[in-house]
Amino acid sequence: MVISHKFKYLYIELPHTASTAISAELCENYDGQKILRKHAKYHEFLKQANPDEKKYFVFSGIRNPLDDISSMYLKFKSNHKNRFTTPSEWKRNGGSIPDRTLKRYEFVQKEQDFEKYFFKYFNTPYNNWSCLAHKDFDHVIKFENLQGDFEKTLDLLKIEQVRPLPMVNKTKLKKKKYYDFYETQKLQNHALKVCGGFMKEWDYERPQNWAVYDERLMDKIRYKLSKVVRNFYYRYV
Numbered sequence: 001m002v003i004s005h006k007f008k009y010l011y012i013e014l015p016h017t018a019s020t021a022i023s024a025e026l027c028e029n030y031d032g033q034k035i036l037r038k039h040a041k042y043h044e045f046l047k048q049a050n051p052d053e054k055k056y057f058v059f060s061g062i063r064n065p066l067d068d069i070s071s072m073y074l075k076f077k078s079n080h081k082n083r084f085t086t087p088s089e090w091k092r093n094g095g096s097i098p099d100r101t102l103k104r105y106e107f108v109q110k111e112q113d114f115e116k117y118f119f120k121y122f123n124t125p126y127n128n129w130s131c132l133a134h135k136d137f138d139h140v141i142k143f144e145n146l147q148g149d150f151e152k153t154l155d156l157l158k159i160e161q162v163r164p165l166p167m168v169n170k171t172k173l174k175k176k177k178y179y180d181f182y183e184t185q186k187l188q189n190h191a192l193k194v195c196g197g198f199m200k201e202w203d204y205e206r207p208q209n210w211a212v213y214d215e216r217l218m219d220k221i222r223y224k225l226s227k228v229v230r231n232f233y234y235r236y237v
Contacts, residue, residue, distance in 0.1 A: 001040045002032040007157055009057040013039050014130055016068050017061030017143050021168045022150065029162040030154070042133045043235060059153050060134055063143035064204045065126045065195040067178040073117055076108035114181045119190065125219075125226040126195045129234040142202075179207040189213055197223030 013019035026032030084105040089095040141149040192213035
């Protein structure tokens, strides 16, 4: 989380949305200061913020779930920055990677197959902790339009941009478009069933060459219920 008292903004770092690059740039060139921890959530900030800070301009990021999932798969496959085989990175040793994530890494290393990975780990409606408060923020930067939306953020804050946003922490091996990972009709339909609610909420279109998925009432209900459950989990668990 990054705050600027000079420009009166607060940046919430949602994982996998170029938050490392944005945070570094804010701290280097736009009077940003790191507070709480990297992926702290907005309600945690509100508990310790003063009345003036609660009025600051709040922004964060969002990403197409189809892209997020394929990118994470490639991080497992390439052992991104050797994090998954470095014991000090593991949560049980004081790091940030929980055992459930290590199990996914082990599965990908063994199977090396995106379709098997997707069907094994993605069977409930996709969501992340953006469900907590993102819709109430002053601006949300889409990962797919990173440079343009970052520039727009600075414009809304009436800050002159110093330079284009540098890219850091890029995933290795990503040589094809995210939608090319979803090769079969079966996989595409399942992806839209799992990710469709989130995509619709954040105005992400299905890839043009994919067949239209007939969203059912139960899919909508499951997505809404999943948001309630996740909201509770991210706040209290």
